[in-house]
Amino acid sequence: MAEYRTHEYDVLIIGAGGAGLRAAIEASGHGARVGVVSKSLLGKAHTVMAEGGVAAALANVDERDGWRVHFADTMRGGQYLNNWRMAELHAREAPERVRELEAWGALFDRTDDGRILQRNFGGHAYPRLAHVGDRTGLEMIRTLQDHGIHQGMSVHMECTVTRLLTDGARVAGAFAYDRERGRFLVFRAGAVVLATGGFGKAYRITSNSWEYTGDGQTLAYDTGADLLDMEFVQFHPTGMVWPPSVRGILVTEGVRGEGGVLRNSAGRRFMFDDIPELYKGQTADSEEEGWRYCTGDPTARRPPELLTRDHVARCILREVAEGRGSPHGGAFLDISWIGEKMANHEEHIRRKLPGMYHQFKELAEIDITKEPMEVGPTTHYAMGGVRVDPETQMSTVAGLFAAGECAAGLHGANRLGGNSLSDLIVFGKRAGEYAARFAKEHGPGTFDPAAAEAAEREALAPFHREAANGENPYQVQYDLQEMMQDRVGIIRHAEKLQSALEALEQLRERAGRALAPGSREYNAGWHTALDLHNLLTVSEAVTRAALLRQESRGAQSRDDYRGKDPEWGKLNLVVRKEAGGAMEVERIPTRPLPDELAKIIEEMG
Amino acid sequence: MMAQATFRIWRGNSGGGELQDFTLDVSEGMVVLDAVHRIQAEQAPDLAVRWNCKAGKCGSCSAEVNGMPKLMCMTRLSSLPMERPVTIHPMKAFPVMKDLVCDVSWNYEVKKRIPPFRPRAPDAPDGTWRMDQRDVDRVMEFRKCIECYLCQDVCHVLREHHKHDEFIGPRFLVYAAALEMHPLDEGTRARLLWEEGGIGYCNITKCCTAVCPEGIHITDNAIIPLKERVVDEVFDPISRALRVLTGRRGAAT
Numbered sequence: 043m044a045e046y047r048t049h050e051y052d053v054l055i056i057g058a059g060g061a062g063l064r065a066a067i068e069a070s071g072h073g074a075r076v077g078v079v080s081k082s083l084l085g086k087a088h089t090v091m092a093e094g095g096v097a098a099a100l101a102n103v104d105e106r107d108g109w110r111v112h113f114a115d116t117m118r119g120g121q122y123l124n125n126w127r128m129a130e131l132h133a134r135e136a137p138e139r140v141r142e143l144e145a146w147g148a149l150f151d152r153t154d155d156g157r158i159l160q161r162n163f164g165g166h167a168y169p170r171l172a173h174v175g176d177r178t179g180l181e182m183i184r185t186l187q188d189h190g191i192h193q194g195m196s197v198h199m200e201c202t203v204t205r206l207l208t209d210g211a212r213v214a215g216a217f218a219y220d221r222e223r224g225r226f227l228v229f230r231a232g233a234v235v236l237a238t239g240g241f242g243k244a245y246r247i248t249s250n251s252w253e254y255t256g257d258g259q260t261l262a263y264d265t266g267a268d269l270l271d272m273e274f275v276q277f278h279p280t281g282m283v284w285p286p287s288v289r290g291i292l293v294t295e296g297v298r299g300e301g302g303v304l305r306n307s308a309g310r311r312f313m314f315d316d317i318p319e320l321y322k323g324q325t326a327d328s329e330e331e332g333w334r335y336c337t338g339d340p341t342a343r344r345p346p347e348l349l350t351r352d353h354v355a356r357c358i359l360r361e362v363a364e365g366r367g368s369p370h371g372g373a374f375l376d377i378s379w380i381g382e383k384m385a386n387h388e389e390h391i392r393r394k395l396p397g398m399y400h401q402f403k404e405l406a407e408i409d410i411t412k413e414p415m416e417v418g419p420t421t422h423y424a425m426g427g428v429r430v431d432p433e434t435q436m437s438t439v440a441g442l443f444a445a446g447e448c449a450a451g452l453h454g455a456n457r458l459g460g461n462s463l464s465d466l467i468v469f470g471k472r473a474g475e476y477a478a479r480f481a482k483e484h485g486p487g488t489f490d491p492a493a494a495e496a497a498e499r500e501a502l503a504p505f506h507r508e509a510a511n512g513e514n515p516y517q518v519q520y521d522l523q524e525m526m527q528d529r530v531g532i533i534r535h536a537e538k539l540q541s542a543l544e545a546l547e548q549l550r551e552r553a554g555r556a557l558a559p560g561s562r563e564y565n566a567g568w569h570t571a572l573d574l575h576n577l578l579t580v581s582e583a584v585t586r587a588a589l590l591r592q593e594s595r596g597a598q599s600r601d602d603y604r605g606k607d608p609e610w611g612k613l614n615l616v617v618r619k620e621a622g623g624a625m626e627v628e629r630i631p632t633r634p635l636p637d638e639l640a641k642i643i644e645e646m647g
Numbered sequence: 648m649m650a651q652a653t654f655r656i657w658r659g660n661s662g663g664g665e666l667q668d669f670t671l672d673v674s675e676g677m678v679v680l681d682a683v684h685r686i687q688a689e690q691a692p693d694l695a696v697r698w699n700c701k702a703g704k705c706g707s708c709s710a711e712v713n714g715m716p717k718l719m720c721m722t723r724l725s726s727l728p729m730e731r732p733v734t735i736h737p738m739k740a741f742p743v744m745k746d747l748v749c750d751v752s753w754n755y756e757v758k759k760r761i762p763p764f765r766p767r768a769p770d771a772p773d774g775t776w777r778m779d780q781r782d783v784d785r786v787m788e789f790r791k792c793i794e795c796y797l798c799q800d801v802c803h804v805l806r807e808h809h810k811h812d813e814f815i816g817p818r819f820l821v822y823a824a825a826l827e828m829h830p831l832d833e834g835t836r837a838r839l840l841w842e843e844g845g846i847g848y849c850n851i852t853k854c855c856t857a858v859c860p861e862g863i864h865i866t867d868n869a870i871i872p873l874k875e876r877v878v879d880e881v882f883d884p885i886s887r888a889l890r891v892l893t894g895r896r897g898a899a900t
Contacts, residue, residue, distance in 0.1 A: 083697070084755060085794055086705045141775055147764035147829065149783050149790060156770075156777030174787070180704065181790060191755075192763050199752075222744055251699040285676020291702045396791075401702055404721050405678070516688035560693030563660065564745040567692030 044495055046217075046228040049196070051077035052481035053474070054216060054231035056203050056258060059087030060179075060463060061446025062237030063186035064139075064470030065477065069235075070193040072478035077229060078197045079218060081238075081253045085187045088239050088251055088447075089466065092179025093294035093397060095161055095171025096143075096467070097460030098136035102153055103160040104168040104340055109133040111167050113639070114646035116461060118320065119165040119350050120425075120454020121596045121606070123271065123614060126635050127432035128452040132461070132468050139467035140172050148185040150174055162299040162336060164348040165458040167324065167646070169338065176296050176397040182463060201227070203257070204572060205497040206234060206265045207489035212440035213265065214487030217497040221569065224562025226501070228494055232481025235435075235473045236262060236428060236444040241580040243573075245421035245531070246523040249281055249292040255573040256580030258448035262428045263579060267437040269617040270450040272426035272580070273587035274597045276457055277532045279354035281420025283372035288405045290420040293375065293398060295459040297415075298347040300394050301336040302377040303329075304358065305414070306366035312373075313346035316357055321349055333383060352456045352597045355419040359532060362418070372418030378411055387411065419532055423462065424580075425453040425597060426587070429616060434476035435469055441480055441487070445473035455596020504558035504571040512557035515571035522549050522577055530585050535601040539589040546585065550578050583617040586627045590615060652724070653732040654682055658694070660745045667691075668732065673724055679735065680708050680719035683747070695746035703860060706795030710747050711736040716797040716858045738800040751796055757815050760843065764826055765834040782830040789825035789869055791861045794818065798855035798865055804848045814845035817855035817865050824869035827876065837873075837880035846870070846877055 053069040055062045058080035069076045080087070099112040112133035117124050144150065144158065150172045151159040160169040174181040191197075200221035207215040207228070215230040238258030242250030263269055280293040298304075306312050317325050325346055326332040332345025347354065358373045368374050377395070381387040388411040392399050395410070402408040402415060428437050428444035430451060435443045446466045453461065504515070529542035553575065558568035593607035594600045616628045635643070652673045655666045669686045680698055687694045699705040701720045708719040713727060713734050727733055741749035770777045798817035804810045815823075823836050823844070840846045855865045863869070879887040 082699055082707065083751065086699045086707050088699075090705045090793075091700045091702065144776065145766060145774075147766070147826075147832075149778075149786060149829070152778055152780040152783055156779060157775065159780075174790075177704070177791065180793065184790070188758070188763065191759055197755075199755075222750075251701070251705070253699065286674070287677045287681045288702070397704065404703065405723070406676075514688070514692065516692065520688070558692070564695035564748055565693040566687055566695060570692075 044498060046226050046494060048228045048230060049077055050230040050486065051075045051196070052232045053077075053235060053477045054079065054229045054233070055235045055237060056216065056261070057087070057237035057239060057446070057448065058084055058197065059237060059239055059446065060089040060182055060186060060466030061448070061470035061473070062235065063183065063190050064467050065235045065237060065445055065474030066195045067186065067190050067193050068471045068474030069478040070195055072475060074478035074481055076195040077231070078195050079201045079203055079216070079229070080197060080199050081202050083199050084197055085183055087183060088254060089179045089183040089463070091249070091251070091292065092182070092463055093176040093292065094163055094296040094299065095173030095178045095460050096136070096140055096182065096463035097163070097166060097170050097458065098140040098172055098464055099133060099170060100137050100140065100158060100160060100172065102157045103338065106340070107168040107170060110642045111646055112136070112170065114643050115166055116452070116458060117454070117643055119456055119458040121456065122454065122611060123596070123632060124454030125432050125451035126633065126639055128469070130639060131432060132452055132464060135468045136464040139464065139471065143182065143185050143467070146185050146189040148181050161296065162344065162348060163459040164295055164298070164354070165350045166460065171299070171460040173296070175393070176294050176395050178463060202569065202572070203261060204501050205493070206261050206442070207493050208265060209487030209489055212484070212487055213442040214489045217494050219501060221564055224565060224568070226498055230486055232484060232486050233441045233443060233477035235477050236442070236448050237446050237470065237473070238448045240424035240447040241577065242421045242424070244523065244526050244577050244581045244584070246527040247281065247290040248421040249278060249290055250421065256576045258444060259427055259583070260576040260579040262437055262439070262442060262444060263583070263617070263619060265439050265442065266619060267439045267442060268429040269583055270426060270429035271454070271587070271614055272583040272617050273591050273615060274425035274455050275421065275584060276351055276423040276425060276597050277355045277419040278422035279351055279358055279419055280375055280417040282406065283368070283416050283418040284370040285406060291401070291405070292420065292422065293415060293417050294395070295351075297375060297377050297395060297398060299336065300377060300391070301333060301380045302347065302375050303345070303379060304347055304354070305374045305376060306361045307368060308366055312361055312366075313349070313354070313357060317346055318349070318353060325349065350456055351459065355532060356599060358418055368416045370416055372416045374414040375417045376414035378413060423447060423457055425455065425457055426450045426584070433472070435473035436476060436480070441484065443473045443477045445469040455598065501572060504556055504568055507555055507557050509557060511555055513552045513555045515556040515558070515567055515574060518549060518552050518556055518574055519570055519577065522574070522581065525549070526581055530581070530588060533599050533601050534588050536589060539585055542585045543582070543589070546578060546582050553578060582625055586625060587615045587617060590627050590629070650729070652682070652729050654686060655732040655734045656683070656686070656694070656747070657736045658746050659743070661743060664743070666734065673729070677724045678720055679712055679717070679722040679724065679733065682724065682733070683719060683735065695744070695748040697748055704793060706793035709738055709795045709797050709800065711738060716800045718795060718797070718860045721860055738796065740800040740802070740806040741796070753811055754794070754796055754799065754818065757819050758822065761819060761823055761826070762834050762836055762839065764829060764832055766831040767833050776831055778830045786825055786828050786830070788863055789821050789828070791863060792818065792821055793861060795860060797858045797860065801854045801858045803852065803854065810845065810848060814848045817870065819844070820846060820849070820873055821863060821865055821869045824873050827873065835880065837877045840873060841877045841881050846874060
């Protein structure tokens with residue numbers, strides 16, 4: 043048998059963003075030996091890019107808020123396909139998780155009486171997002187990172203897991219390579235937590251970093267775990283659209299929370315034109331009322347710019363499709379107009395949105411205190427992911443846990459802004475705790491050394507392929523992104539989805555011929571070739587689930603099935619690998635809401 | 648705007664290397680990182696470069712562009728003299744691993760040595776604290792740091808004199824300042840900053856401040872107040888104690 047450098051932990055955590063680090067802190071706190079594997083350097087995960095805030099019903103700004111309202115908002119935003127127990131736990135536990143961050147050193151903006159300030163965001167009934175200007179993610183990941191390094195976790199930076207290793211039906215470890223040298227290593231672990239984030243890199247226009255290639259979802263799927271709700275991919279309505287090289291980079295929803303408005307090329311504030319029935323009662327009916335809401339008037343209702351992300355994204359696309367878009371194919375997002383309402387608006391904007399000010403100034407040469415931004419939808423978040431138990435976060439494979447964006451269930455058909463950062467800390471903590479318990483109860487597993495050797499052969503394949511008909515992995519990745527953008531994007535149709543499945547087969551064949559010239563040391567081409575398997579797996583899962591769900595709901599818009607179908611409103615979709623290796627999609631009924639939770643939704647509606 | 652441009656990229660590893668020229672079409676709005684990615688995709692698939700967010704938020708893509716420490720994702724080609732080749736070199740204060748990627752693990756070890764946040768007892772019975780926005784704002788500047796290590800790269804104590812064993816560098820002085828001036832923190836790091844952190848090595852040339860992509864006033868707002876604090880706590884503890892007892896505020900408190 044080949045010799046690998048081997049590390050042994052009680053709990054192995056794959057991913058070092060907010061969910062992974064919170065899980066690591068919790069597992070360490072339960073006495074587990076914890077190893078964290080990170081594809082990048084510590085502190086660079088996608089969490090760092092989260093801008094707007096962390097949703098938690100602290101009720102510091104509006105005392106009408108509470109966990110029940112947060113729960114009802116989350117369920118409504120998710121179009122009731124959420125796992126209600128996760129939504130309940132999330133709403134109940136988020137405030138405590140935020141207060142804990144403060145105890146670990148995070149500094150949030152303050153209210154006049156010195157408590158944590160909260161801001162408005164789409165789909166939230168009251169100001170609920172604890173924030174730090176528009177760099178909340180940085181504050182959060184740095185706090186977890188700095189607190190975590192004193193808790194005894196071992197961090198393996200720039201290290202990528204390619205396969206999970208199993209002991210019969212349970213997980214027993216992982217096979218990985220280190221990016222620096224390209225050497226292989228093996229982790230033995232009693233439990234594994236997947237916290238790898240999403241898969242926005244399957245699309246061309248995305249807010250996600252290179253790391254977001256669906257690793258956790260694919261590792262879980264390949265190990266036999268269920269994936270859930272994969273059709274629901276969130277397109278954030280406001281990504282940058284100009285210049286071309288920054289297309290997709292996020293413009294925080296905080297801009298709209300602070301009073302930013304959307305206009306078309308005719309200068310019309312088009313969001314007032316189409317307010318969904320579900321939200322009519324809670325939406326402002328005049329521009330004046332919308333502005334009062336943004337300034338914290340508790341008697342005002344929210345402006346239509348703060349409707350859910352799926353709806354805002356579709357409205358922008360409609361304006362573009364009907365010839366009223368901005369010059370580069372988006373819409374205008376204007377915060378500078380608040381100069382009409384306040385004297386020192388330039389300083390106010392720079393203080394509330396420093397990151398956005400900087401980003402537009404540096405990358406687009408636009409001063410957002412004086413000019414509107416041009417924005418359009420960008421692939422942002424995967425509501426779907428590994429199917430988990432709501433209490434423990436364990437997947438359908440024993441000892442394999444998942445948390446954060448990599449897991450599914452909390453957000454249903456569409457995620458509310460701010461519910462991602464709270465998801466990370468609420469379910470990161472739970473995953474860490476229950477993984478530590480599992481490892482303690484079951485001890486380490488053993489695995490067949492042949493599995494590690496097979497993983498090594500698979501990983502090295504791109505170096506050994508025939509150059510004659512070889513493929514450039516970057517080109518295959520690019521073609522996949524173009525194809526998914528075009529055929530499995532915001533507006534979907536059966537024919538296009540069907541043709542996407544055929545294209546995926548061809549892309550898979552090409553990925554099988556992808557070459558890695560050069561050495562194994564820090565070889566980006568090699569890593570791109572290896573990531574293709576993951577991107578193709580999640581892309582197929584999204585496409586198959588999108589094809590089967592014959593309705594439009596939340597993030598899924600079907601041109602051929604417009605509108606919601608009540609029957610589909612009671613169904614989740616599970617994707618798993620058949621014994622023969624093919625991908626199957628199964629409809630499962632949602633769990634009926636218990637009476638007391640149904641009552642909350644009714645009262646808050 | 649569509650034109651040909653030349654990029655002169657350092658390629659090699661810890662054993663040595665050399666600059667290599669790549670020519671490609673560039674277009675409006677491109678940043679240096681876009682060019683590096685295009686070279687990687689079309690001409691040099693194994694080219695090593697770090698990046699994550701491409702929006703100046705993660706601090707991964709630090710390098711030296713025409714000799715200046717920069718984030719490649721925030722350096723627009725239109726800000727450079729494109730009639731000449733654009734030279735891209737890895738950071739010089741750290742050992743190179745491959746091409747544009749350095750071994751920055753030393754920074755992570757340094758951070759572990761700095762005593763962590765230690766909050767005062769909660770202000771309210773529910774276990775929460777009260778803070779004034781003004782006190783929070785003062786530290787926010789330091790907490791904006793994205794750990795790109797460009798300040799470490801440009802600091803002559805590390806870059807020229809290689810005092811990595813004796814000096815923690817501007818980043819960790821900023822980090823220490825963020826903890827020391829945190830409205831809730833009760834820890835003390837002044838003696839450590841003097842004895843192990845080597846704060847005395849900093850002679851305030853402000854090179855770190857000049858390259859900070861977040862515009863943090865590293866020298867004026869972090870290092871100088873820390874130096875004052877060191878003087879107070881390490882060299883003049885009696886007058887400090889007197890000031891505390893009499894309620895007179897010193898410059899560094």
